[in-house]
Amino acid sequence: MVIFMANVYKSKKGIMPAGLLAIAVAVSIAGCLLSFVYLKINQVCPSAYLCGVIAFGFGAAMGGIAYILIRVMKIRSKTTALVGMLIGCLVFTIFKWALYVQWDNEKIFDTYKKAWHYCEFYYDFTMDGKITSEPMSEEQIEIMMGLMKETSAFDYIEKSYIGGASTYIKDLKEYNGKSTSINELKDTDSFEWFYGDYVNKGDEAKNILKAYEMDSDEYFEYLGKYPSVIYLITHPGEFWENIKTINSYGRWTISSSSSSSSTTTNSGNTHVKGIALWIVWFCEILVICIPALVIACKRAGKPFIEFENDWAELNESDAFMLRAPNVPAAAGTAFKANPDSIFMYEHLLGRPGNAPYMKLKLYHSKQYDENYACLSIYTFVPKNKNYSENMVAKYIAVDKDFVYRFYQHCGLGTPFAYTPAVATPTMQAANDPMNILNGSIEEVKAMSATSGAMDELVVPAMADEKSQDDVLNELNS
Secondary structure: OOOOOOOEOOOOOOOOHHHHHHHHHHHHHHHHHHHHHHHHHHHHOOOHHHHHHHHHHHHHHHHHHHHHHHHHHOOOOHHHHHHHHHHHHHHHHHHHHHHHHHHHHHHHHHHOOEHHHHOOOHHHHOOOOOOOOOOOOHHHHHHHHHHHHOOEHHHHHHHHOOOHHHHHHHHHHHHHOOOOOHHHHHHOEHHHHHHHHHOOOOOHHHHHHHHHHOEHHHHHHHHOOOOOHHHHHHOHHHHHHHHHHHHHHOOOOOOOOOOOOOOOOOOOOOOOOHHHHHHHHHHHHHHHHHHHHHHHHHHHOOOEEHHHOEEOEEEOOHHHEEEOOOOHHHHHHHHHHOHHHHHHOOEOOOOOOOOOEEEEEEEEOOOOOOEEEEEEEEEEEOOOOEEEEEEEEEEEEEOHHHHHHHHHHOOOOOOOOOOOOOOOOOOOOOOOHHHHHHOOHHHHHHHHHHOOOOOOOOOOOOOOOOOHHHHHHHHHO
């Protein structure tokens, strides 16, 4: 027996540049705008679980925007949808992170209002190392800077830090998760180690004096290093360093009521940080992006009728319900192999209580000349008091005759005019001897010529047939 394997719908379109660009731009812009709302909600959200739901909603919203574009622009290429969404998700994720880093820095600026305090210049550039003391003169600062640049960070810390450099390294790791080594301290001068990020090369002394006069945000604007979104994106090295700094200290604890808990606690740092925080961030990206990608790709993968230049219409009537088999997966396998297998299942007039049932969904052209069927098993879930759907066969190509017969099977009138083909009588097998004997000589010859099973057709001799000798005797008499 030959098993027919049904065709499955597959779009004939490759990459669609206009559609790809439209999805990428729309998702990028919408994602960047929604990032403001998303981050603000996360700052005050009291529950980590609720934050997860909000992240999922963020991604679903992006997928919804792509869904509308795909439908309106007739983007029937899953590859186009996937690439466009990946670009869009990448753009708004980078923007969202830059916005988060900017706001994080602004919170620290508000805590350390004066740049003098934020940069801790008072330790080395006042006479007594107190925050309330006035700075040294520019000449004195230059001298102090020279001494610090000639002294390695290791030597400086070894002499000034209680417990020396080894204790400093241990405390630094425990406090904010930042790892360093003795060799790194030895290879870096003390001024660069402590203040290199807070001054511009060549203007160090002037910068330090300005820091005494300015607020933190004003000072970094003066340096041209204010961590705005644009600055961070255009300075990826500094952007990445900011992210690593946030990760090394953390910004919230498991028990905290907000993702924006204090960044200034100096003792007992129980913040989620390091590898654990990297995992949290990675999961957040997945929770946002996966729903967006799935929604967009599913929409782009729906059947499209090319000769009508339109999406296939969907009929998912409850009149298409059938009794479910004992082995649901077997029904899907059989339907994929031969759609006619569906006719062995009894049609249902209504849902069979809490028992499982099958249902056919039909995607079709306007006149049903092109059709694709999906077969699903519905199982009742007592906990939700609803049915869950398991699609066991998807977008299987079926012809108009199948649709006609399925409507008949369900006791429905067909929504189109159609005359089914008249079945022709099946001939008896060519190797049936009775059929050969009863047929004409022409039929026998034709069957002999077309039969692959017989090399030569032999007609058995009749019982009353004259022999060759009898025929010769009659001729000679």
